[in-house]
Amino acid sequence: MGNWFAYAALAIWPLISIWLYRTKTVQVATLITLLGGLMFLPVRTTVDLPMIPPLGKNTIPVISAFLGCWFMAKRRVAILGKSGWIKRLTLLFLIGPFITAELNGDAIAAGGLRIPGMTSYDALSAVVNQFIVIIPFFTGRQLFKTYDDQLLMFKTLALAGLGYSVLVLLEIRLSPQLHTWIYGYFPHSFAQQARYGGFRPVVFMGHGLLVAFFAAITLISAAVFWQLKDKIRQFSSAGVTYYLLLILMLCKSVAAIMYGFSSLLLIKFSSIKDQLRIAVFLTSIALLYPTMSIMNIFPHQALLEWVASADAERAESLKFRFDNEHILLEHSRQRFFFGWGSWGRNRVYNEETGDDESVTDGHWIITCGQFGWLGFVAEFGLLAIPVFSAMTASKLVKSRKELIVLAAHALLVSLIIIDQLPNSSLSPLLWLLAGILLGRSETIFQKYKEEIQLNRARLI
Structure with a gap:
């Protein structure tokens, strides 16, 4: 529990957001609302209301930005949009946790520990939570295009x-x-x-x-x-x-x-092409990592030996993470497609004592454990598509300055994705950065189509 100032900071943030959307451009206001929340709001101090996720550092800035775009800037943020892979993955991202909750109505008992089964209330709450999580991605896609x-x-x-x-x-x-x-x-x-x-x-x-x-x-x-x-x-x-x-x-x-x-x-x-190739490579590694881990083809041991040659303490830390990944991955395979749900059901407990025997560090293993393989595909697929789109869009861009920025942005988003393997750093700001890359890439595609249509009209 935070002190009175922690709750005051959370309460004041929407007011700061209103001022930003009244006085700044919608892009500046959105960036500062989400970035400032990450930089300054208290951690883990929340206000818990029925049905919606606890209101705190990762939710209040998102809701403030969403309402600011709609009611102050008069800019509508649509979550689904056009058909295609983005729409399919978004539907899976939103509906998957509902199915997860409905499939996990059984209680978990281990020693003296008992975790109740999930209810329809939990299912609806999970959908609301996913909706809030994805808002910054689509805000970036729709408001940051140039x-x-x-x-x-x-x-x-x-x-x-x-x-x-x-x-x-x-x-x-x-x-x-x-x-x-x-x-x-x-x-x-x-x-x-x-x-x-x-x-x-x-x-x-x-x-x-x-x-x-x-x-x-x-x-x-x-x-x-x-x-x-x-x-x-x-x-x-x-x-x-x-x-x-x-x-x-x-x-x-x-x-x-x-x-x-x-x-x-x-x-x-390095060249712009090399930067984009590395971004695509890192993103592909992140997408394939769960499958490679299940099939035991990822070079965990070789990586440990390489890290140990430079820093033995860091190698021990990495080994600890790999060991826990293995335990949690085996547990997640029991409910492979839709996962175990929330309330700590994705963790591994001692059958006799009920003690928690697992540590969840990487965001990918948390997602796989809670929402299954399909949940991982939905979330990481949404993050990955902007990188692949930027690679394709770069072939249509003629300005070197625009290419420099596009390639660096793709590299940045690929690092966000790859960091979700050892860590869990995914925040509303990082979702926004991925969405901005997608919005910029789609604008390049649209401009290219318009140029083709204009040239055809001239020929006619």
Whole structure:
């Protein structure tokens, strides 16, 4: 439970959103509403109302943005839209959890533990939750369509990284204390934030891993402007990039450092085609990972040995995750298509004591356990389609600057997807970034079709 200020922050956020939609463009207002919620709202403090998911950090900004678009900006956000794979996957994403709940009416008993079966009420609640989850994706798809919209996204992220770096540096120096000072409690295990003789910053994101991944995203955003040879406001884009790289290193998260540093090298020194190919490759690996794990063809042992050669402690951490993945995957295979549902039913419990014997780190295994293989296909398929669409759209773009931004955006979304294998970093902001990539790609396709039709009309 947070203090009074934590609840006040949640209550004030919709009012801030209303002001943003009254005074800013719909794109700026949407970005700040979702980005600001991730950066500053309290973690795990919620208001629990009937039927709808608990109102907190990941729901209040989404609902505020949705209502702001509809009633303040008069911009309708349609969830399904045109026919095609997006519509099919969205229907599966929304309806699948309803079926999951209906198929899990049985109770789970282990030792002294008893988890009740899911009800029709839970089924309806699950659909509402999925609807809220997917709103940022379609908001990005419909409201961010142009090259300038993409630049706005990257500039906002880079500037957010600069501003947040002050708080990050403060916690690196003093240890993660801001959430406790402001909201009255620490949102996670404090011991997990100790790393390499110091601490990982947590600020208001809940875990050091999330801050590090956010730092990687802001670094990539700054690198785009460096490659374009454009300033970020009055700041040198090269200077901002180097500074954010330093911030990322100080976050002390090996995976995020690899994401950010390798992306920087790719954006600066590789071709646009190579960036897009790598984005497609990473996305494909994420999509195939559950199948490869089930079939025991993913090189888990080789990866562990490679990590151990650089850092034995990180290798132990990775092995722990792989071991738990195996336990949870075996459990999920018992209800392969639609999963076990919520309330912790996807976890593995000791038959005698009822103790929880599993740890769910990766978002993919959480999704597979709760909503089954079809739930994974729906969610990760929606995230993956923008990357594949960007690859195709790049063949139609003639401007090099537009290609630079499109390729970097595809690379960024592929990293969001691949990070869901070891971690669970998926937030409303990241859904928005994926939706923006899809909206931009679809605009390129539409422009190309219009040009073809215009040329045909001229010939006639």
